[in-house]
Amino acid sequence: MSLYTTQELKIYNSLSKQKEVFKPITEGFVGMYVCGPTVYSNVHLGNLRTFMSFDVIYRYLKFLEYKVRYVRNITDAGHLESDDVTEDRFAKKARLEQVEPMEVVQKYTVDFHNVLNTYNLLPPNIEPTATGHIVEQIQMIEDILKSGNAYEVNGSIYFDVVKYNEKHHYGILSGRNIDEAIHNTRELDGQSDKRNPQDFALWKKAEPQHLMKWNSPWGEGFPGWHLECSTMSTKYLGEQFDIHGGGMDLKFPHHECEIAQSVACHGTAPVHYWMHANMLTLNGQKMSKSTGNYILPAEIYEGGNSVLSKAFSPSVVRFFMLQAHYRSILDFSSDALEAAEKGYTRLMEGMKLLGSLKTSATSQVDMTSWKKSCFDAMNDDFNSPILIAQLFEGVKYINQINDGTLQITAADLEILKATLEGFVKEVLGIESTDNNQDSGKLNGVIEMLIMMRNQARVDKNWALSDEIRDKLLAIGIQLKDSKEGTTYLIQN
Amino acid sequence: MSLYTTQELKIYNSLSKQKEVFKPITEGFVGMYVCGPTVYSNVHLGNLRTFMSFDVIYRYLKFLEYKVRYVRNITDAGHLESDDVTEDRFAKKARLEQVEPMEVVQKYTVDFHNVLNTYNLLPPNIEPTATGHIVEQIQMIEDILKSGNAYEVNGSIYFDVVKYNEKHHYGILSGRNIDEAIHNTRELDGQSDKRNPQDFALWKKAEPQHLMKWNSPWGEGFPGWHLECSTMSTKYLGEQFDIHGGGMDLKFPHHECEIAQSVACHGTAPVHYWMHANMLTLNGQKMSKSTGNYILPAEIYEGGNSVLSKAFSPSVVRFFMLQAHYRSILDFSSDALEAAEKGYTRLMEGMKLLGSLKTSATSQVDMTSWKKSCFDAMNDDFNSPILIAQLFEGVKYINQINDGTLQITAADLEILKATLEGFVKEVLGIESTDNNQDSGKLNGVIEMLIMMRNQARVDKNWALSDEIRDKLLAIGIQLKDSKEGTTYLIQN
DSSP: OOGGGTSOOEEEETTTTEEEEOOOSSTTEEEEEEOOOBTTSOOOHHHHHHHHHHHHHHHHHHHTTOEEEEEEOBBOSOOOSOTTOSSOHHHHHHHHHTSOHHHHHHHHHHHHHHHHHHTTOOOOSBOOBSGGGHHHHHHHHHHHHHHTSEEEETTEEEEOHHHHHHHSOTTTTTOOOHHHHHHHOOOOOTTOOOSSTTOEEEEEEOOTTOSSOBOOTTSSEEEOHHHHHHHHHHHHHOSSEEEEEEEGGGIIIIIHHHHHHHHHHHSSOOEEEEEEEOOEEETTBOOBTTTTBOOOHHHHHHOOOSSSSSOOOHHHHHHHHHTSOTTSOEEEOHHHHHHHHHHHHHHHHHHHHGGGOOOOSSOSSOHHHHHHHHHHHHHBTOOHHHHHHHHHHHHHHHHHHHHTSSOOOHHHHHHHHHHHHIIIIIISOOOOSOOSHHHHHHHHHHHHHHHHHHHHHHTTOHHHHHHHHHHHHHHTEEEEEETTEEEEEEOO | OOGGGTSOOEEEETTTTEEEEOOOSSTTEEEEEEOOOBTTSOOOHHHHHHHHHHHHHHHHHHHTTOEEEEEEOBBOSOOOSOTTOSSOHHHHHHHHHTSOHHHHHHHHHHHHHHHHHHTTOOOOSBOOBSGGGHHHHHHHHHHHHHTTSEEEETTEEEEOHHHHHHHSOTTTTTOOOHHHHHHHOOOOOTTOOOSSTTOEEEEEEOOTTOSSOBOOTTSSEEEOHHHHHHHHHHHHHOSSEEEEEEEGGGIIIIIHHHHHHHHHHHSSOOEEEEEEEOOEEETTBOOBTTTTBOOOHHHHHHOOOSSSSSOOOHHHHHHHHHTSOTTSOEEEOHHHHHHHHHHHHHHHHHHHHGGGOOOOSSOSSOHHHHHHHHHHHHHBTOOHHHHHHHHHHHHHHHHHHHHTSSOOOHHHHHHHHHHHHIIIIIISOOOOSOOSHHHHHHHHHHHHHHHHHHHHHHTTOHHHHHHHHHHHHHHTEEEEEETTEEEEEEOO
């Protein structure tokens, strides 16, 4: 019996605006699609948080032993700034830099993967690109045209929102009232090919100077931005699938358009559970390049930036971000990161003791109930902050057992160990920062110095004992003496 | 003035079978295309060597201050095992694993990137996929059909090699005689749609059960394998470009077919310099999964494999591979790697001394001439083993200067330093293995122990002095005493 059959998972569905019990379309399997990055600049911190939120959701579904197919796209073409601009963002950037658009795409795709690897996000199972699905997008446009919900003007194809809204509900996800919008809109100026301002492009005719363009039944052009996600999600997950995620800012118009496109093409709403991750602010303000209130994910661990007091390791940043629920706004600041670093260290220190705890014939604590509370937290719409609070309960038990003030059986210790390690490493994806080859040698050398210091103390050579402690501290290694012996903390 | 204008670079051209002076089509710019991996299994060691060879070629061209556009593709579709098999390799693997073909593609693309990152290969400037260029491939087939060099049979399109060979030379790269081949070939059995066995598929009709297929003017199907490289190389580099590389095994039929496709489509041979990297053997034998004479790139540094005596760091493997010329066969073995490890260590140790060398009023060595010999090595068809021999000359100078047996001016020391660091790090891409945060702390703690040991020796406490040396050695840190003081070597 898999874990998912014994636990009831609730997910907040943006469509119904309430928490619902999760029931996948096919028992045991989950299809999940998340809108990925537009690769014409470095991935920003807000995006990183969104992708990390869905990384933990993906990890927890796998932890529950679902077979998950997680698809996250790369937008490398067709991301229009406006339907009335015939040049997409890549071509513009590329021309400024005097490079081929796909060189820009490659540069920032590599950056994106590097940053996500550094922050320990798992790669999705499929990572499709917009340029890799031109044929499929053309096919979908043809199907939408056949359904009568789109029209061609001068080599461009537009989705007919007004026509669609006669039979369906455009606004079902975002709650926007299309009738009101139409009523309040002034007439279009002569510049636009669109019948109504609410209509959106499925295909845009390319001007001769346009760099990214493809042959189509309507001449050379490029797909509209909303189309790729509809095409790729249904290609790899089916016309109906379980979970679609993305940042809050994508709810309208992007996800609203995705629903309309799928309903027009396949006759069914595509997604059972819509999930949206909230924003990130920096020092209480919106991040903005122009005001300087801005930091790139790589600048956090490299240090030397003007926004934060010091460098923070990717593990600490990850721990910090997961201390907030994915649907809450998160403020990023030095003070908050420093506090998170203390918590992270306490968690890692506690877990280091797991291997050396003494067991007893009886337990003075109910481990099964504690373990259940960890699952309960995540089953309540992936509530990672509540989970982390429960993990600190576990650390409290460890320290009490270590002090000899709490007794635990070997069986219960095994539950404590497996639960903590499972949730910390597999679900939250938080790793100890000392996991490379040199770290092994570093630990060896530190342990050697602790033994030498112990010998110095036996010899009552207090000067040497203090010298070892002080010099290690200067290097960034803190010794901590207790009646159980000496442990150490390697500072970041 | 850029370096490329002051140096004459010679490249062995597989087409002319001789070394030729390199003259790029556009002064100062180089377009280079290399056939990338087929991502339906882990990248194997032979492929790694090929990609590493072209990585060094790319690095050296950049070092000469060329503006290089390096394109390396990902084959994620249409790699037929035989033209008469209607199922390509991905679909077959995918069905066995019960996964979507693009899941297989993603798994092995991620592996490929991880391995190449670990071995410090630079990403190419563009990394196009076959599935990302279906529209362009269909366009190229239409152009070849128009030229009269291809024909349609039952929804598949074949390149007409016999027809092409009437006006052009099929076999120009590989030296194969097509007339002879045709004369010696038995009649085709009724199974094949092809007019002649030498013909190759440009587009294959997909059977209904085929998983990877696209709409085309000839119905649903998928592109032939040879086509993608012709389409993508000319799309990003132009109808004629400078360098095309790949493994020796791709010369025929793959590269021969690429030439024929481009000549038929554009009327010109596509490539000025064809470059082919040689094979790799393991313990003197061809690598083979079935015989167990096989090792994956990741198994080398992870250790615990049955083929090698111990684990070797990626830097050592890289150094080892570059000690052979890219056009020579290279044999991979424990003994050879252990020898390379010694050489690598000697090089790194020498370079560590660069910062602390004393300078004199005169030089007893001609640094400009030595520097030129480094360039000469690489200018002679990228002869990395000769380059490495020259770099060891540099290390010899360092050791002599350090010993006080050789004098050098500050200006000459600057040449020595810049040349060594440029060629080792930028051109060969070889990094010191101790370049992370914990390494800094490790070095600090080791230096602290060396000072304690020095004090012990002053105190004539030989027991403690020896204890420190022996315990460090047990951890894998070797102390080396000389009249200049104590240095250390961190073993891998």
